[in-house]
Amino acid sequence: MSASLSPGYSDSPSESFKYTALQFAVRRKSIEQVRYLIESGTELDTGPDPALHLAIRKKNTDIAILLLEAGANFEITDSHGDLPIHIACAFGLPEVVKVLCALGCSVEVPTVKGMYPLHLAAKYGHIAVVRCLCAAGCNTEVRKADNIRSDITALKYGHYDIAELLDRLRATGQRHAYARQLVPTSRPALRLSLRLLGHCGVGKSSLAKSLGAGLFSSLFRRSSSLQSNKSRPSSPINSYIEMDSKKDSRQNSLTFESPAHYHSTNGIHFQNLDISNVGDISVWEFSGQESYFPVYHHFLRPTPYSVTAILFNLDDSPSVQIQQVCFWINFVLARQDAELPTCQYGQIMLIATHVDLTRAVKNQHGEWVCPDAQETLETIRKLLPHVPNLMDTVVIMDSNVPASFAFKQLKSILANVKQNIIQQTIGTWTGLLENTLSWLSRIRSILKQFPVLDREVFSDCLRCQVNLLASDDHIDELLQQLQVMGEVFCVKYLVVLSVPWLTGTLLGELLSPNFISHARPIGVYSVDDFQLSYTQCDSRKVLGLLEALNLCVSCEIDGEVEYEFPIYNQIETIEGLWDCDDPRYISKNSVYGGLRFYTSSGILCMLKPIFSHVQINLRKTLFSLYKYNDSDLYQWNTGSKMCNLDLESMIFLEEDQNELQFIEIKVRGPPDSSHCCFLHFLEIIRKTVEDVREKYRYDIGLARHIQWGCILGIQELPGPIKLRLCGLLDPPESHGRDWCLLALRLGLCQKKIAALDSQHSSHTMRLLTTSQCTIGALITSLHELERQDAADIVLKSAPIFKVLVEHAIKKNKEECGQVNNV
Numbered sequence: 001m002s003a004s005l006s007p008g009y010s011d012s013p014s015e016s017f018k019y020t021a022l023q024f025a026v027r028r029k030s031i032e033q034v035r036y037l038i039e040s041g042t043e044l045d046t047g048p049d050p051a052l053h054l055a056i057r058k059k060n061t062d063i064a065i066l067l068l069e070a071g072a073n074f075e076i077t078d079s080h081g082d083l084p085i086h087i088a089c090a091f092g093l094p095e096v097v098k099v100l101c102a103l104g105c106s107v108e109v110p111t112v113k114g115m116y117p118l119h120l121a122a123k124y125g126h127i128a129v130v131r132c133l134c135a136a137g138c139n140t141e142v143r144k145a146d147n148i149r150s151d152i153t154a155l156k157y158g159h160y161d162i163a164e165l166l167d168r169l170r171a172t173g174q175r176h177a178y179a180r181q182l183v184p185t186s187r188p189a190l191r192l193s194l195r196l197l198g199h200c201g202v203g204k205s206s207l208a209k210s211l212g213a214g215l216f217s218s219l220f221r222r223s224s225s226l227q228s229n230k231s232r233p234s235s236p237i238n239s240y241i242e243m244d245s246k247k248d249s250r251q252n253s254l255t256f257e258s259p260a261h262y263h264s265t266n267g268i269h270f271q272n273l274d275i276s277n278v279g280d281i282s283v284w285e286f287s288g289q290e291s292y293f294p295v296y297h298h299f300l301r302p303t304p305y306s307v308t309a310i311l312f313n314l315d316d317s318p319s320v321q322i323q324q325v326c327f328w329i330n331f332v333l334a335r336q337d338a339e340l341p342t343c344q345y346g347q348i349m350l351i352a353t354h355v356d357l358t359r360a361v362k363n364q365h366g367e368w369v370c371p372d373a374q375e376t377l378e379t380i381r382k383l384l385p386h387v388p389n390l391m392d393t394v395v396i397m398d399s400n401v402p403a404s405f406a407f408k409q410l411k412s413i414l415a416n417v418k419q420n421i422i423q424q425t426i427g428t429w430t431g432l433l434e435n436t437l438s439w440l441s442r443i444r445s446i447l448k449q450f451p452v453l454d455r456e457v458f459s460d461c462l463r464c465q466v467n468l469l470a471s472d473d474h475i476d477e478l479l480q481q482l483q484v485m486g487e488v489f490c491v492k493y494l495v496v497l498s499v500p501w502l503t504g505t506l507l508g509e510l511l512s513p514n515f516i517s518h519a520r521p522i523g524v525y526s527v528d529d530f531q532l533s534y535t536q537c538d539s540r541k542v543l544g545l546l547e548a549l550n551l552c553v554s555c556e557i558d559g560e561v562e563y564e565f566p567i568y569n570q571i572e573t574i575e576g577l578w579d580c581d582d583p584r585y586i587s588k589n590s591v592y593g594g595l596r597f598y599t600s601s602g603i604l605c606m607l608k609p610i611f612s613h614v615q616i617n618l619r620k621t622l623f624s625l626y627k628y629n630d631s632d633l634y635q636w637n638t639g640s641k642m643c644n645l646d647l648e649s650m651i652f653l654e655e656d657q658n659e660l661q662f663i664e665i666k667v668r669g670p671p672d673s674s675h676c677c678f679l680h681f682l683e684i685i686r687k688t689v690e691d692v693r694e695k696y697r698y699d700i701g702l703a704r705h706i707q708w709g710c711i712l713g714i715q716e717l718p719g720p721i722k723l724r725l726c727g728l729l730d731p732p733e734s735h736g737r738d739w740c741l742l743a744l745r746l747g748l749c750q751k752k753i754a755a756l757d758s759q760h761s762s763h764t765m766r767l768l769t770t771s772q773c774t775i776g777a778l779i780t781s782l783h784e785l786e787r788q789d790a791a792d793i794v795l796k797s798a799p800i801f802k803v804l805v806e807h808a809i810k811k812n813k814e815e816c817g818q819v820n821n822v
């Protein structure tokens, strides 16, 4: 066998040949130079070792594909007599093999030594390449010069997985069927998700039931709902917000507690429905109970294939309706990436329920006429002008009456949305998807108790039982499709095969107020303790899943593994945790400092659901950064105290006098510890909290008592703040003081401004992501434009103190003798 095809070999012996600029660029692995040379029209296939062959020998998939797309000749041999397909198979580049096959390259040509591409892949153990060649239709029976089949070659070199694959392909005789399954068909693979959000009792479950009800059951639904509504008690007066003059039965509806007169949803109720004139949709009904909020971000990922409906109760006072809707819109936006193009978000719509309890009347079409509902929408638009894809109509309904105008209207909206996005999924349906769907229903019934597999095990089973030729890429794509369809849920290295089991059975129980009230008050469990509390499945497995969902963190202490659940922690704070008379910190040179994270003004109750994640991150930080003996972390239900040597910090969730929640970090250290205290300790804790913000995209960033960091780039602005700026600057302004003038002031040339204009998503967002300017320059320009409104938003919300620290930390790391292991 030619040494030139052994994977350790990459440079050609013909080094002394004069290389062209393209060959040099390939050898340097510079894709920019290669692209530039291709665009300049350079000759692609010169020399005894053409650029394509060199790129593959250098294992540079991107450059090889670029050259192939530019038209490099894949039918010529190099100075060793090898074709690109031989080199790609021997060196194990499945992506290149795939492109070569797609371009029509023959996979049945032997090398000068009589080795076929399949033999080369088998010899060097590249199973992904073997799958790719088989899917492309290569002959698995082909024998090399010494009359040996590729499976024997694989055995000879110890690659038993490849030998087994080739054996099974032969035994099943399904190779062509498998290959066909991988080819996309013209059928769309779309299942729209309808996400129902709203406070407790607004009618999400009722709506979902009505949506799925047939004609006959519709009649029954109305009568049963009347029964249940009769028993509605009146609730205590809520002091949370100023009430309107109207007194009603739901004046506590800014709290997240579920009233006792109906059965509140546990977790997220998920179901697939087939609705006439709409087709397949999956309905996600998110409970309004606060204890479930810490997991909602997993299920509210932005996707264009979703409609998020925010429900509110018309029987509530207008201010309650508005605050609830604002809460949920902010809740959703906080979990999405503000920089995504608007088309990736999915639509948001408002649904007003309980209209039958108001004085509204119906028109001759049976449509409820209720100006209050429309007014709520208008107010929301004014308060939150930046919400992308908020629909103009609000559907007004009694959610218990399926055969009504409102449900027809809702269905027609869903059908329209579906129609508009279906185009994007045409050509994504494959036989693999279809077969996997039926395999999933079989495997779910086998793994009923704990329908979760490791990703690797999932891939192995899928290959064994559905398609032997599915590559890692095929499986990744398949999992993405299945996840969007609500068929599976992927988290870290796990694949949950039943979404209703995860969101309803497991999380519905483990995060229920009842379970939490009976949980261990310190929130720490050993595997055995947990098994006693939750007997439905093997606790070891469940704990692994809960850890992947970031609900707990495992800690190994003296060989014993324990799991800490901040969500279960019910310990109240204790006196003396921050002793003002501690002799270490009373000298006048002692160091004290801190900062607070607020949400944007007007956004209430947003920090509590993420505080448990902050506490999990703190525990992880403690483990990863500090030697255990030098540090300590004590956590209670609304706070944590972290110490490292003689530095101390408190991190806690609180409300100020205006009832705005904030997370405060305070640190202190003995005299002369200011560098360690601020630039190291405080910074690490700040980062730990900010990591949660990044992950859940919370708009927290208003830090007080700390100097302003105008030199940060505008990319550092939190996503939701960028969205708010878009809401203010996108609409044309009478004096032109909008995004366009701002772009000029920030120094963008006409050409760049025109490029911003040609994008269909928000101009301001484009400007904020393209411009290299600093936050300081942005504020100055906004002041110059007399856009105080926009400048204020930036001033109040920009991250402030990242600035000096990143740089200074490095400098101070060595100087900080007391702080370990960073």
Ligand SMILES: Nc1nc2c(ncn2[C@@H]2O[C@H](COP(=O)(O)OP(=O)(O)OP(=O)(O)O)[C@@H](O)[C@H]2O)c(=O)[nH]1
Pocket (backbone or CB within 6 Å): 198, 199, 200, 201, 202, 203, 204, 205, 206, 207, 225, 228, 229, 258, 261, 262, 263, 264, 265, 266, 286, 287, 288, 289, 353, 354, 355, 356, 357, 397, 398, 399, 400
């Ligand atoms: N009159 C009337 N009653 C309604 C309407 N929508 C819901 N209800 C009643 O209000 C109560 C609560 O409704 P659900 O649909 O369970 O509320 P939910 O939004 O799912 O609440 P959670 O599961 O706690 O988040 C039930 O008794 C329903 O019958 C409506 O439009 N009109």
